[in-house]
Amino acid sequence: MWLDINPRLSTPIYQQLVDGVKEAIAQGMLLPGERMPTVRKLALELSLNPNTVAKAYQKLEQEGIIETMRSRGTYIASPSVVDKELAHKRLGRLIEKVLVEAYHLGLSPAEVKQLVADKLDEWEVRGRK
Amino acid sequence: MDFAIETRALNKSFGKLKAIDDLYLAVPAGSIFGLIGPNGAGKSTLIQILVGIILPDSGEGFILGRNIREKDGSIRNRVGYVPDVPVMYPSFSVAEMYRLGSKLYPFWDWERCKQLQKSFHLPEGQRLCNLSRGEKVQVALVMALAMRPRLLLLDEPTAGLDPVVRRSFLQAIIEEAASNGTTVFYSSHNLKDLEQRVDHIAALNQGRIMFSHSLDELKESVHRLQLIFAGEPPVDEIKSLPGLVDWESMGRVVIITITGHIDYICSQLVALNPELVKEQNLDLESIFVAFMKAEGYCFGSEGLGATSEVMK
Numbered sequence: 001m002w003l004d005i006n007p008r009l010s011t012p013i014y015q016q017l018v019d020g021v022k023e024a025i026a027q028g029m030l031l032p033g034e035r036m037p038t039v040r041k042l043a044l045e046l047s048l049n050p051n052t053v054a055k056a057y058q059k060l061e062q063e064g065i066i067e068t069m070r071s072r073g074t075y076i077a078s079p080s081v082v083d084k085e086l087a088h089k090r091l092g093r094l095i096e097k098v099l100v101e102a103y104h105l106g107l108s109p110a111e112v113k114q115l116v117a118d119k120l121d122e123w124e125v126r127g128r129k
Numbered sequence: 130m131d132f133a134i135e136t137r138a139l140n141k142s143f144g145k146l147k148a149i150d151d152l153y154l155a156v157p158a159g160s161i162f163g164l165i166g167p168n169g170a171g172k173s174t175l176i177q178i179l180v181g182i183i184l185p186d187s188g189e190g191f192i193l194g195r196n197i198r199e200k201d202g203s204i205r206n207r208v209g210y211v212p213d214v215p216v217m218y219p220s221f222s223v224a225e226m227y228r229l230g231s232k233l234y235p236f237w238d239w240e241r242c243k244q245l246q247k248s249f250h251l252p253e254g255q256r257l258c259n260l261s262r263g264e265k266v267q268v269a270l271v272m273a274l275a276m277r278p279r280l281l282l283l284d285e286p287t288a289g290l291d292p293v294v295r296r297s298f299l300q301a302i303i304e305e306a307a308s309n310g311t312t313v314f315y316s317s318h319n320l321k322d323l324e325q326r327v328d329h330i331a332a333l334n335q336g337r338i339m340f341s342h343s344l345d346e347l348k349e350s351v352h353r354l355q356l357i358f359a360g361e362p363p364v365d366e367i368k369s370l371p372g373l374v375d376w377e378s379m380g381r382v383v384i385i386t387i388t389g390h391i392d393y394i395c396s397q398l399v400a401l402n403p404e405l406v407k408e409q410n411l412d413l414e415s416i417f418v419a420f421m422k423a424e425g426y427c428f429g430s431e432g433l434g435a436t437s438e439v440m441k
Contacts, residue, residue: 007325008412012345040307044300049161050307051328104405
């Protein structure tokens with residue numbers, strides 16, 4: 001299973017599921033139009049509470065990551081066009097968090113830049129496969 | 130919201146011992162609800178009151194919307210119960226026990242019974258007196274599910290099951306909840322089993338509810354923070370932090386367990402001027418232990434006196 005859930009983390013399980021699905025899509029493990037397992041199936045497969053899985057699906061649907069077609073199941077949605085300004089704002093906040101952490105870990109701005117560049121390369125290689 | 134179980138000001142004493150003490154509990158319909166608590170907290174007593182085996186001294190209780198004091202027991206046709214020590218006719222075979230179940234319960238489902246019997250590999254021809262406790266618990270679960278329950282009450286069901294059987298047992302419960310929307314109320318000491326399978330959790334101690342939350346809420350409202358100070362930590366200020374559950378210090382480092390919204394907590398901490406604040410992962414077991422410590426249920430040698438008092 002491509003989802004790695006650790007119930008013992010402080011992050012609620014539904015949030016781990018949401019993050020896991022988003023990551024899998026970003027890495028090309030799940031493709032737009034691909035069918036998601038049913039709530040029941042995923043709950044049994046991961047031995048998780050079905051209500052928790054349902055909650056994660058709800059969140060993913062709210063965020064436009066997955067789509068439920070009535071009676072035909074749940075599918076990965078095509079990447080949506082988000083307002084650029086909003087996207088920049090949201091990502092900017094996450095980057096600030098990374099920079100704070102980098103400061104406390106004693107990394108220089110140049111090192112952070114290099115790290116980001118390396119990671120981007122890594123992702124591009126994975127995306128092409 | 131619809132509740133499968135609701136109690137109001139429930140009380141039950143055995144002689145001088147107050148087993149259930151002014152207990153309020155609400156279990157949402159369709160949830161998998163975990164009940165935790167130390168030995169002797171009153172978990173089994175509560176479940177036995179809900180099933181109708183014992184009557185409360187005072188207070189009200191409702192299962193599936195019906196009063197537990199009702200003389201008419203028909204609602205129990207929809208309540209599956211697996212006690213910690215199943216009581217069954219020792220001379221009956223497993224198959225005979227199922228046949229008895231089919232006569233007792235109007236919604237008995239033979240297909241479901243056979244399917245579960247198959248997945249648990251129980252020896253159908255064997256007499257119950259020859260089965261282990263674990264096997265009897267499995268027979269009790271098969272019956273509790275084959276009767277097509279709307280509410281399932283499980284009293285420490287997985288204690289004493291081997292890992293493989295425990296997993297099939299838990300899977301059967303998840304499948305029941307996912308496929309039929311059955312409410313599951315489930316007491317256990319195995320917090321790891323609970324942590325990934327319940328959506329709500331209540332902790333019972335000395336007959337009272339210590340906390341009752343959705344698991345997500347609980348995880349988002351209890352935090353363990355590591356504080357590092359430049360000099361001597363301001364212990365008095367730390368002790369008077371609102372919502373503090375537990376704290377320990379090691380030199381300049383103080384680790385606190387605290388309830389409340391993380392932003393509010395951080396705003397309170399700024400005044401103490403720590404050099405670094407870091408959130409640590411807090412699993413259900415640590416949350417429970419911290420709350421128990423705050424209640425005076427001590428661990429280790431220094432707390433032996435208090436512990437033995439609780440045990441009595």
